[in-house]
Amino acid sequence: MPGPASTTSGADVTKRRHQAKPRARGQAETPVSIRPVSRREALKYITMGAIGAVPLMAPGGVMDGLVADVVRGPDATDQISVTAPATTKSGRIRQWSMIIDLAKCDGCQSQGTPPQCTTACIEGHFAPQPMEWIEVYEADFGGGGTQFIPTPCQQCENPPCVKVCPVGATFSTPEGVVLIDQERCIGCRICMAACPYDRRFFNWGDPPIPPEAALADYQVEQQVPATRGTVMKCDFCPEMVRDGTLPFCVQACPNDAIWYGDLEEDIATNGRTIVKASRLISENNGYRLKEHLGTQPRVHYLPGHGEDVGRDPGVEGRMPTDWPWIERAEGAVSWTR
Amino acid sequence: MDTVTNWRERLISKTTRPTRVTTYKYWLWLGFLILITGNGAFQYWKQWQDGLYVTDMRDRISWGLYISMFIFFTGVSMAGTVISAMLRAANAQWRASITRVAEFITAFALMIGAGFIIVDMGRPERIFNVYIHGRWQSPIMWDVMAITTYLTASLIYLYAPMIPDLALYRDRLAGKVGAVRSFIYRTLALDWKGSPTQFKLLGKAITIMTLIIIPIAVSVHSVVSWIFGMTLRVGWNTAIFGILFVAGAVFSGLATLIIIMAVLRKTYHWEEYITERQFKYLGYMLASLALFMIYINVSEYLTAGFKFEEGSEFAFRQLFLEEFSGMFSFYIIFGLVVPVAIVLIPKTRTIGGIVVAAVLVNLAMFIERYFLVVTGLRVPLMPYEPASYSPNFVEWSIAASGVAMFCLLLTVTVKIFPMFAVWEMTEEHDAAMALTQAEETLMHEAAIAGPRLSTEVSPDSGRPAEGGAS
Ligand code: SF4
Ligand code: SF4
Ligand code: SF4
DSSP states (O other): OOOOSOOOOHHHHHHHHHHHHHHHHHHHHSOOOOOOOOHHHHHHHHHHHHHSOHHHHOTTHHHHTTTSOTTTOSOGGGOOOOOOOOBOTTSOBOOEEEEEETTTOOTTTTTTSSOHHHHHHHHHHTOOTTOOSSEEEEEEOTTSSEEEEEEOOOOOSSOHHHHHOTTSOEEEOTTSOEEEOTTTOOOOOHHHHHOTTOOOEEOOSSOOOOHHHHTSOOOTTTOOSOOTTOEEOOOOOHHHHHTTSOOHHHHHOTTOOEEEEETTTTEEEOSSOEEOHHHHHHHTTOBOTTGGGOOOOSEEEEOOSSGGGTOOTTSOOOOOOOOTTGGGSTTOOOOOO | OHHHHHHHHHHHHHHHHHHHOOOHHHHHHHHHHHHHHHHHHHHHHHHHHHOGGGSSOOSSSOOOHHHHHHHHHHHHTHHHIIIIIIHHHHTOTTOHHHHHHHHHHHHHHHHHHHHHHHHHOSOGGGTTHHHHSOOTTSHHHHHHHHHHHHHHHHHHHHHGGGHHHHHHHHHHSTTTSOHHHHHHHHHHTTTOOOOHHHHHHHHHHHHHHHHHHHHHHHHHHHHHHHHHHTSOOTTTOOTTHHHHHHHHHHHHHHHHHHHHHHHHHHHHTOTTTSOHHHHHHHHHHHHHHHHHHHHHHHHHHHHHHHHOOTTHHHHHIIIIISTTHHHHHHIIIIIIIHHHHHHHSTTTOSHHHHHHHHHHHHHHHHHHHHHHHHHHHHSOSSSSOOOOOOOOHHHHHHHHHHHHHHHHHHHHHHHHSOSSOHHHHHHHHHHHHHHHHHHHHHHHHHHHHOSHHHHHHGGGOOOHHHHHTO
């Protein structure tokens, strides 16, 4: 069977997991906290901004950036509030990961519906139209026909988007998830230019959201409600997994094609079965998208074109995505991608 | 000595002319600029209300005309540095009459350029997050730092050599201009009396600034390119971007300077000071930069096209054959090849010809900035149909208002500030006069000694009479 070129062996996965350990421990000891900037401090920065030579002199937030880890985003004193990471029984921080079995994904052709993962994610997060945080691309498949590739944010371990953000609004959590703080994002969109997977979405206008979303308390891990002029993307739903359920997309897949798991404990589940993640990947020639870029995605793919659920690769096309609550988002503007 | 004083008096009267005489044409031009700026301001107000939704940018081509304008204007801002600092460092003897204009261009172009970054932001009201939460690792922060530093430095660099001229204006124009301008001159001229100590200090300050400002300028244009060069996109993911942007910046900065010089020269009859000589020398610089740009382009497209990595086919196709082929060929032919030809062919190497070349260069450089941004974003990253983008009315209005505001700033400045470095020009003139005198003596001796010597002396004599005639 013609499969994608790059594969990750099980050994590779294990190695990466071990490398992650010391960093993960260090992170666990740092309390995740917010450091609110007092008004006087803010004023100080603003005045210095006005005189021009600012970045050379401004202490605190700016200078601390120098010692912060390049990939980690804002430094320890400039953290964004996220819930404490989930840990294994022995206290190691869980490293969330996803394994998507393309042999089981038929783009919901057999259901006659839009891809259910996309729809569920949209409903669960009130993702504004036209955002598809998990987008099911249809790609030409080697040997003829097409394959469907559900593509959430790849949660890169070496994330190009985090590196470029000027304000640390996008950052990696100790669990390895890349999040965006829409209350801090300035809308410069350099992260969209930097993401090699087209996984970031911008609120060009006041986003179309249903009324119930507008009432929600904003959380970085849920991104509800959406606000204009900021970037959004798949947040990997760590809060759901901590609560003992699975992300919307995983729950919704009728073919159980999406596995969610923890590389630290080496475990993954599609909601039906529990398996050893590294084995699932290595025994099925798992690979990652654009591996050559070195972004180290946390999302793995098992090659295929829906053959496990009886899809004929020659039958092309899937139902277009829709936003079920869009009629309730009165007066909001919407746009195309 | 007598002729020198007369020359100086004539220069002063010519320099201060704009502050004394204002024609109806000036008001017409001013009104036109205000109209365009006003339209842009109105469109921006709409954008402020509704968000970037009012533009034609979308997720897949998420940067467009605004960012192109930002690169273009920061590029233009290179003018002041190249002309003043580089020529000052090289002690070129023909620069004095054009440095001031160049420095004003730098300061204004930078302000407008930085403005476009804010215009492009989704949440402009959160701009101070850059200072509160700034991260040094981000290329955007490098830009914020480089541009604020460059702006500060270039304002100092503009202001310091202007002090003696401001003092001159303070003394000469007292009672002839309104209270506001008198106040400006009095305040800004500090306590300049023109004593040798003051001149010595000023000379020192200028030398230091000259040495500092060149690396700062180079850094600005490099970090602008790194906004793109630090991504993994086909077409942007190349180390040549820094050099391409710096060279392109000098290129369009020179072209802008040529155009503005030509306009000022015509409007205020400054033919005696801005002569064909300045245009020719700037033309030569323009041509050599064009050749360098051709080299960079060949080097980039050859190395990328030879390997033809994933995505390159699409990138090359859109640039050479499809959507952007018109822009690309305009850039190569009219932006790089034709200007070289104009400057190299003696028949077209006139002021008019060089100005035409400069206009072509600026058009082409603007187009280059635009297609670099858009084509880079257009190469599909995943299996989806390539997006399309063309700036809409709002974006064009705001872009046009940027240009208009740039012209507006210059237009108003001409009426207030000395556009010539009178004291430097006088120095240059004195030196030239001394040279001519020495030369005459030499010629005299040569006439006795034989004809050979004189031909060796004359080519680089740099006589002011040469310019005065045109
Ligand atoms: S758009 Fe927002 S999240 Fe993206 S780089 Fe800019 S500030 Fe950071
Ligand atoms: S897929 Fe894109 S958005 Fe997600 S972590 Fe990687 S670079 Fe960032
Ligand atoms: S993990 Fe969560 S945010 Fe990401 S695609 Fe699935 S449901 Fe959407």
